[in-house]
Amino acid sequence: MNQPKQKQPITSLWDDAKAATMSEPELLLYRSNLLGSDLRITNFGGGNTSAKVMMDDPLTGEKVEVLWVKGSGGDLGSIKLxxxxxLYLDKLHALKKRYRGLANEDEMVGYLPHATFNLNPRAASIDTPLHAYINKKHVDHMHPDSVIAIAATANSRALTEKIFEGVLGWLPWKRPGFDLGLDLEKLSTEQPNLKGIILEGHGLFTWGDTAKEAYETTLAIIKRAEEWLEANIAQPVFGGQQHQALPPAERAAFAAKLMPLLRGKISKTEYKLGHFEDSDTILEFVNSKDLAPLAALGTSCPDHFLRTKIRPFVVDFDPTKPDFDAVAAGLDDALEAYRADYTAYYERCKRDNSPAVRDANPIIYLIPGVGMLSFAKDKATARIAGEFYVNAINVMRGANGVDKYVGLPEQEAFDIEYWLLEEAKLQRMPKPKSLAGRIAVVTGGAGGIGQAVAKQLLSEGACVLLTDIDGGALEEAKSSLAKVAGKDNVATITGNITSEEQVEAVFTESALRFGGVDLLISNAGIASSAPLEDTTLEVWDRNQDILVKGYFLASRAAFRMMKTQKLGGSMVFVASKNGLVASAGASAYCTAKAAEIHLARCVALEGAPLGIRVNVVNPDAVIKGSKIWDGKWKQERAQSNKIEADDVEAFYRDRSMLKRSVLPEDIAEAVYFLSSDKAGKSTGNVLNVDAGNAAAFTR
Structure with missing residues (x-):
């Protein structure tokens, strides 16, 4: 397989006309967003930028030099001001007097808030001294794959001198912090003609006298590294090709089958969400002869292994003899061996004050012939972990192609992974939401109730796959929900739940997109009304198809996947008051809804030993946002009740015991309750949300 080509070379996107209207802080933001928009320049959340700006001191009114630097957390591509x-630059320099040496450098982080300018609440990053002490106005710290490839070779210093001919300096590996800031200051001062510095095994610092100069210097250095590697990488890369990739459909099918099984095995203490990628870059690596030895070396750049763990898990799979059952049979032993190896790494490297060992399960899973899976506590983190490992692949490709790739020494890797400052950051993270890590499939997802349910589940931390027969409305729902919950957490697939093949495709998509399924909200529906003698077989069959067969197909597919995962699960059938109370002129609808309720009870019986709960929510007269009530059903119910169509909502409201309208959000609250652990001891139950209807009291 040939080297994957970039779609276009890295080029300057700087717009002089736009930049001319900006202040120095705005230019820093502009530069940062441009740099962060290209993953070849720096990875998501990685790298940082700074500018030293003269500003009026809010206390004295005098001009002072202020360091503007990316704060803790955040991403350059999307950062705002x-x-x-x-921070006051003179106070940052004054901190040098407080420094007690490398053994005590972590305490310097506690001094940074004392240098805050203008009461800015944004916490300063551990990288602040790295920017403060370089005596240049504008500084960029990036993690470009091409430069890290040079930095992660056994002879990175010699290669730096050869490729950049004195334009860049070089510093040996050192953990980011105060001491590294002093090293950067010393080298950049001693060699004032440098345009930047490569940090061994880490990344790149570049600078300029203006924001534009810094930006274009950064791009020029990265482009130079890319071009040199391209011209000098020995072929074939990664030792050459050992396996052929399976066809795309077979890769996706294998991943979709494996992901729920794998997810169940690694989610015993915390639900995990998955991501699948099979780009050319990934396939070139997983199909290579050097896959196993290179994977075992681990990653180099700290940003890489903090997201991916130091080593990936290589799935024992031979694409020339695709035997899924053999892979499944060997997973437990292979995962246990990985966990034991990780625990041994912890025991070898731990310090007296190290935090307790963390989750020992892998994050990255490499499958010859198929691609890469990544699992994490949320979908975005899983996706980003995969992106980081692609960065690591690119680094190994370049480093091994021109020299010898060197992973970060094990103790150094541990000291960053279990850094007390990193642990403190983890401890400050908010408590997970009640449905964090859960995967929900919502049928009838484009309707009013479906969208309200999806929004409620998303607000509680779940990922949601919506399916509906109306593709246009489904895309509108997706767009609306993504604005609230983020595009990582919402997916859609058009499907007809009366089709066995399409229902299977829905759950395959759930597995491929998120890793499996935990919650099924069966909500697809229709409504019909006609006297018995006028009810056609077509109307009868359509009700049975959608409200009985469709619910059967969806619950069966969800049940099978939940059984594979061995994590339990919850199904909620959105039925109707009419499933409990017969209504004149709606025999087809009422009968199908009654069957739906009874199906839920049957599934509850079989699901209980597996921890799969099944419950029913019975709405009544949910008119707002309803596609059903926008159609013939409204006219039919108006005729049946001898009222005008415009009076239907008031009629049903006034008919209820509480004299209140039932809204989609009311149904969503009930669905959420039954889906969540709050109803963990409820199965086979029926919850009416109808504002009170004595005839529908359950018996």
Whole structure:
């Protein structure tokens, strides 16, 4: 397989006309967003930028030099001005007097808030001294794959001198912190003609006198590294090709089958969400002869292994003899061996004050012939972990192609992974939401109730796959929900739940997109009304198809996947008051809804030993946002009740015991309750949300 080509070379996107209207802080933001928009320049959340700006001191009114630097957390591609910390530069230099040496450098982080300018609440990053002490106005710290490839070779210093001919300096590996800031200051001062510095095994620092100069210097250095590697990488890469990739459909099918099984095995203490990628870059690596030895070396750049763990898990799979059952049979032993190896790494490297060992399960899973899976506590983190491992692949490709790739020494890797400052950051993270890590499939997802349910589940931390027969409305729902919950957490697939093949495709998509399924909300529906003698077989069959067969197909597919995962699960059938109370002129609808309720009870019986709960929510007269009530059903119910169509909502409201309208959000609350652990001891139950209807009281 040939080297995957970039779609286009890295080129400057700087717009002089736009930049001319900006202040120095705005230019820093502009530069940062441009740099962060290209993953070849820096990875998501990685790298940082700074500018030293003269500003009026709010206390004295005098001009003072202020360091604007990306604050803790955040991403350069999407950062806003409030994402930057601001600190008095003279106070940062004064901190040098407080420094007690490398053994005590972590305490310096506690001094940074004392240098805050203008009460800025944005916490300063551990990288602040790295920017403060370089005596240049504008500084970029990036993690470009091409430069890290040079930095992660056994002879990175010699290669730096050869490729950049004195334009860049070089510093040996050192953990980011105060001491590294002093090293950067010393080298950049001693060699004032440098345009930047490569940090061994880590990344790149570059600078300029203006924001534009810094930006274009950064791009020029990265482009130079890319071009040199391209011209000098020995072929074939990764030792050459050992396996052929399976066809795309077979890769996706294998991943979709494996992901729920794997997810169940690694989610015993915390639900995990998955991501699948099979780009050319990934396939070139997983199909290569050097896959196993290179994977065992681990990653180099700290940003890489903090997201991916130091080593991936290589699935024992031969694409020339695709035997899924053999892979499944060997997973437990292979995962246990990985966990034991990780625990041994912890025991070898732990310090007296190290935090307790963390989850020992792998994050990255490499499958010859298929691609890469990544699992994490949320979908975005799983996706980003995969992106980081692609960065690591690119680094190994370049480093091994021109020299010898060197992973970060094990103790150094441990000291960053279990850094007390990193642990403190983890401890400050908010408590997970009640449905964090759960995967929900919502049928009838484009309707009013479906969208309200999806929004409620998303707000509680779940990922949601919506399916509906109406593709246009489904895309509108997706767009609306993604604005609230983020595009990572919402997916859609058009499907007809009366089709066995399409229902299977829905759950395959759930597995492929998120890793499996935990919650099924069966909500697809229709409504019909006609006297018995006028009810056609077509109307009868359509009700049975959608409200009985469709619910059967969806619950069966969900049941099978939940059984594979061995994590339990919850199904909620959105039925109707009419499933309990007969209504004149709606025999087809009422009968199908009654069957739906009874199906839920049957599934509850079989699901209980597996921890799969099944419950029913019975709405009544949910008119707002309803596609059913926008159609013939409204006219039919108006005729049946001898009222005008415009009076239907008031009629049903006034008919209820509480004299209140039932809204989609009311149904969503009930669905959420039954889906969540709050109803963990409820199965086979029926919850009426109808504002009170004595005839529908359950018996």
């Amino acid at each position: 409030d994402g930057f910390s601001t």
